[in-house]
Amino acid sequence: MADGGAASGSAAVRARLWDAPVRLVHWGLVTLIGFSWWAAEYDHLEWHRWSGYGVMGLVVFRLIWGFAGSGNVRFASFVRGPAATFAYLRALPHRASGFTPGHNPLGAWSVLALLAVLVVQVVTGLFAVDVDAFEAGQLSDRVDFDTGRLIAGWHEWSFTALQVLVVLHLTAVAFYLVYKRDNLIGPMVTGWKKVAKDPGLVFAPLWRAAVATLVAVGFAWWVSKGFRM
Amino acid sequence: MALNKFTAVLALTAGLALAAGAALAHEGHEGAPPKSPGGKAAWARHDNFKAQGAAFKAINDELKKDAPDKALIASNALKIKASSTALPSWFPKGSGPESGVKTDAKAEVWSDAAGFAAAANKFQVEASKFQQLAAAGDIAAIKAQVRPVGGSCKGCHDKYRVPEKK
Numbered sequence: 091m092a093d094g095g096a097a098s099g100s101a102a103v104r105a106r107l108w109d110a111p112v113r114l115v116h117w118g119l120v121t122l123i124g125f126s127w128w129a130a131e132y133d134h135l136e137w138h139r140w141s142g143y144g145v146m147g148l149v150v151f152r153l154i155w156g157f158a159g160s161g162n163v164r165f166a167s168f169v170r171g172p173a174a175t176f177a178y179l180r181a182l183p184h185r186a187s188g189f190t191p192g193h194n195p196l197g198a199w200s201v202l203a204l205l206a207v208l209v210v211q212v213v214t215g216l217f218a219v220d221v222d223a224f225e226a227g228q229l230s231d232r233v234d235f236d237t238g239r240l241i242a243g244w245h246e247w248s249f250t251a252l253q254v255l256v257v258l259h260l261t262a263v264a265f266y267l268v269y270k271r272d273n274l275i276g277p278m279v280t281g282w283k284k285v286a287k288d289p290g291l292v293f294a295p296l297w298r299a300a301v302a303t304l305v306a307v308g309f310a311w312w313v314s315k316g317f318r319m
Numbered sequence: 320m321a322l323n324k325f326t327a328v329l330a331l332t333a334g335l336a337l338a339a340g341a342a343l344a345h346e347g348h349e350g351a352p353p354k355s356p357g358g359k360a361a362w363a364r365h366d367n368f369k370a371q372g373a374a375f376k377a378i379n380d381e382l383k384k385d386a387p388d389k390a391l392i393a394s395n396a397l398k399i400k401a402s403s404t405a406l407p408s409w410f411p412k413g414s415g416p417e418s419g420v421k422t423d424a425k426a427e428v429w430s431d432a433a434g435f436a437a438a439a440n441k442f443q444v445e446a447s448k449f450q451q452l453a454a455a456g457d458i459a460a461i462k463a464q465v466r467p468v469g470g471s472c473k474g475c476h477d478k479y480r481v482p483e484k485k
Contacts, residue, residue, distance in 0.1 A: 219372075221372070221480075221483065222375070222476065223371075223372040223376040223379065223472075224465075224468075224469030231380035231383055234373065235369065235372045238376070239372075246483075316383065
């Protein structure tokens with residue numbers, strides 16, 4: 091499997107790029123978002139709810155990891171201002187891949203938008219009520235029937251927004267692969283990438299991932315119980 | 320600084336999604352009150368179904384609690400039974416899509432009147448059982464009957480109600 095050449099084909103070393111937690115969150119979200127969609131379409135709402143708690147746990151973990159994770163996955167390190175974003179956009183048509191050891195300034199916005207929509211998706215799902223008042227989110231007893239139905243509408247709309255973002259994401263990945271000859275998929279699977287020079291990234295220790303996992307799982311579990319312990 | 324931006328983007332995206340949802344949701348009535356008998360019936364039907372949904376939701380909410388209020392469940396189960404009996408009368412001829420009022424009732428309600436009557440009858444049977452169990456106050460038995468009642472709602476909706484956008 092080719093990891094894709096980075097800067098101008100002078101790929102000399104194999105460097106570690108993504109830590110395991112970020113990769114697990116990424117593929118976990120891919121799996122659970124797909125599964126949630128399928129479960130909703132085929133009326134397996136019990137599975138849909140459990141899958142939703144899974145998404146919640148992954149998103150909570152990613153948010154914690156955005157503050158306490160490895161250097162290149164922290165929000166403070168990869169979220170850039172408009173100037174950097176536009177500079178990156180202007181350079182985009184160049185076929186040579188300007189390698190960023192992490193999220194590039196444009197991709198950063200995609201990460202934030204996806205996470206934001208997932209937060210909306212999870213929160214609305216918790217309060218949504220179906221038309222029969224039979225299937226409902228775990229926290230729907232906090233709202234009346236009309237409000238629950240209204241929020242169910244939002245849940246649908248935010249899913250459409252999510253679909254748009256996913257298509258955009260896949261298009262961007264394909265663009266890098268075909269136009270820039272830069273394979274972003276391999277590193278997201280293996281964590282490693284062939285680059286001209288090892289950027290010497292710093293990675294978070296395992297114990298920190300364990301603590302974040304504990305917090306994320308605990309929170310999702312608590313919500314799944316409707317805050318009743 | 321990056322953090323502030325992050326929070327701003329998060330809030331902005333959430334706000335936009337909620338605003339779009341609110342603008343496009345249509346749970347209440349739309350437009351001016353109808354004057355035709357069919358249109359009036361369609362509006363009344365909408366309100367009746369909403370009251371029925373609220374009663375069912377009240378029961379399901381109660382059943383989540385550690386100590387459900389049996390009186391509340393019984394009174395709402397009685398409401399559902401009463402509305403299940405009245406339900407066929409909510410669909411007079413002329414109150415379908417041809418009424419000019421926005422309705423999710425499909426033309427099949429009237430073109431397949433026998434099938435619709437059977438589906439409505441199924442609901443009446445399940446709602447009646449539900450009401451008896453609720454009056455008896457056995458929480459486990461009530462919980463077990465929730466699914467058949469919900470299933471009879473869904474069974475009719477799948478065939479005679481315009482599917483929600485998917």
